[in-house]
Amino acid sequence: MSKALQIALGIITSIGGFLEIGSVVTAAQAGAAFGYQLLWAILLGVLCLIFLVEMSGRLAAVSKHTIVDAMRERFGFPFFSIVLLVMVLVAFLVLVAELGGIGLSLQILTGIGFPWWAIPVSFIVWALMWRGTFSLIENGASLLGLFTISFAVAAVKLHPDWGSTAHGLLPTFPGDQKAKYGFIAVSILGASISPYLMYFYSSGAIEDEWDESYIPINRVIASFGMSFGGFLSMAVLVAAALALRPKGIDVDKYEQAALLMTTALPRWGFYLFGVAMLFACLGAALEISLAIAYFFAQGLGWNWSENLTPSRDARFSLVYTIIIFLAAIPLVLGVDPIKVTLMGMALTAATLPLAIVPFLFLMNDPIYLGEHRNGWISNSVVTIVILISFVLAVISIPLQIMGS
Amino acid sequence: MKLVRDVLDKQLIDREECEMGRVSGLIMHVGEKSQPRITYIVIGGETLWMRIHPSLASFAKRLARTWGPKRDGPVRIPWSRVETVGRDIKLDVRGRETGALDWEIWIARHIIEHIPGGGEKGEEEE
Amino acid sequence: MVGDAWLRHTTPDKYTRQTLELSHDTLLQIADDLLKSPPSGIDTASLDSVLTRSRDRVAQMARLVEAKDAPSFSSQLDSLRADEKIVKQFSDSIESRQ
Secondary structure (H helix, E strand, O other): OOHHHHHHHHHHHHHHOOOOHHHHHHHHHHHHHHOOOOHHHHHHHHHHHHHHHHHHHHHHHHHOOOHHHHHHHHHHHHHHHHHHHHHHHHHHHHHHHHHHHHHHHHHHHHOOOHHHHHHHHHHHHHHHHHHOOHHHHHHHHHHHHHHHHHHHHHHHHOOOOHHHHHHOOOOOOOOOOHHHHHHHHHHHHHHHOOHHHHHHHHHHHHHOOOOHHHHHHHHHHHHHHHHHHHHHHHHHHHHHHHHOHHHOOOOOOHHHHHHHOOOOOOOOHHHHHHHHHHHHHHHHHHHHHHHHHHHHHHHHOOOOOOOOOHHHHHHHHHHHHHHHHHHHHHHHOOOOHHHHHHHHHHHHHHHHHHHHHHHHHHHOOHHHHHHHOOOHHHHHHHHHHHHHHHHHHHHHHHHHHHHO | OOHHHHHOOOEEEOOOOOEEEEOOEEEEEOOOOOOOEEEEEEEOHHHHHHOOOHHHHHHHHHHHHHOOOOOOOOEEEEHHHEEEEOOOEEEOOOHHHHOOOHHHHHHHHHOHHHOOOOOOOOHHHO | OHHHHHHOOOOOHHHHHHHHHHHHHHHHHHHHHHHHOOOOOOOHHHHHHHHHHHHHHHHHHHHHHHOOOHHHHHHHHHHHHHHHHHHHHHHHHHHHHO
């Protein structure tokens, strides 16, 4: 495949794979409750993510190590086991949320409650992992995720005031509901800066056999792909601000989020929302399942590749099989996926320091990166991310209690 | 060579380019009049868990005796079988003959191959 | 909002009915919470009466969706909007006291 085509595909899959239940629900809540005021949180989250994703790809291309590989080697098993435990637990929560997102999308489209969809949905996710290749999962699911572009169409059709929108890109403090504002900001950052995305991206770079010649491609894909994906998140917020806020709708139920498309796109909006969310959450569920399995396999030195038949990487295949079906259990029991989503996003934000501090060490280690170590800009951005995430870690849990 | 940096926790690859696990520990011979030297690489359960806490190592040992491919102790590879130490550690052994892939083979045979699409019997040995 | 959406034929019947039923359950929960710890200085009986009336209207609207009776649905929706204004007055009153 030519490099230009690879770039195009990489950007398209980044856009299509960007939105998932966390980013949509948090952006919709932000727009419905505070208008454009929280656009800065999405901007900051996406900016951080661009740097982190670029670093993930660079580490893989230069060192031929995934992040997990390098973390185990560099920091040893005792520290690695703590990171493994925490990251897998949080990722598992997010997986429950994504499977729930697929179930909720099917619920609003068919009228059949999401608990009934839990097992069939888990089975389909598992079957795609079992029979599919990395390319099918990464590209196929993400291409289907391009339905989420309909959010951008809806936002534009609602004729936003671009001046006020631009103003929302600068942080402001709310007049009232400070706890709720803070909590939603935390959740948006947690939804944007997802460690599982970094682990998946670096594993994908190894699966696709990247080398140093891919560094420029990686930079382009990370910048443009994540930027365009971030625009989609902002589009959800803008659409919610224009469609839901004037009606006083607070998005604490998934059903309410569906209405953000019906004003702008009367004929197809409702169905586009359902289908877009279905594919977006499906893509995310596949990515997270793979990320969790990669974490175990790479960290413990097992055979791993989505391109092998399951019996050739038996332990890797067993891990994602167990994880996917375990994740169905809370949904079968009727646990609200939206509540799980919000908890998952806040916990992601709270545990970011554990994921990013070791990563920062790796990105400055000449053994792994040689002359391609981080420059001062990358280090500064990551350090700021660590500081913000530390502050978020301290305030997010009480905000979770107050805000919800 | 710095043992912790260059050897411990490194990925092990056999002569068929198969991932065999990671270095969990090292056994060294300390002679009275000679320099300490590495004699074995250790892969596997108890040694790994011992690095966190001895109780976890005991648990791993009990688990290994009751379920899966019953092993007596972790896998030991003679240091003489190490070919190169670089990004990974390449060994001049066949992974499945060392016992390092016992769990992989056991899970493939007893679980994965029984699920449709899991792969053909014996494929995990190719 | 889902009422307006249904009248404009932008949402399917099943989804509309289920969302209305969900709203009914939410209103019930809100009324229970208010009764347990009523805000001070508010005529709780009147507020409870409005919430009960709203809840009944929402339940009726769900049944009208099932019967595809748009005119009666529209009439109930107008009444619900009037109830909404009353609840908003209570809400503003509570906020101004805090």
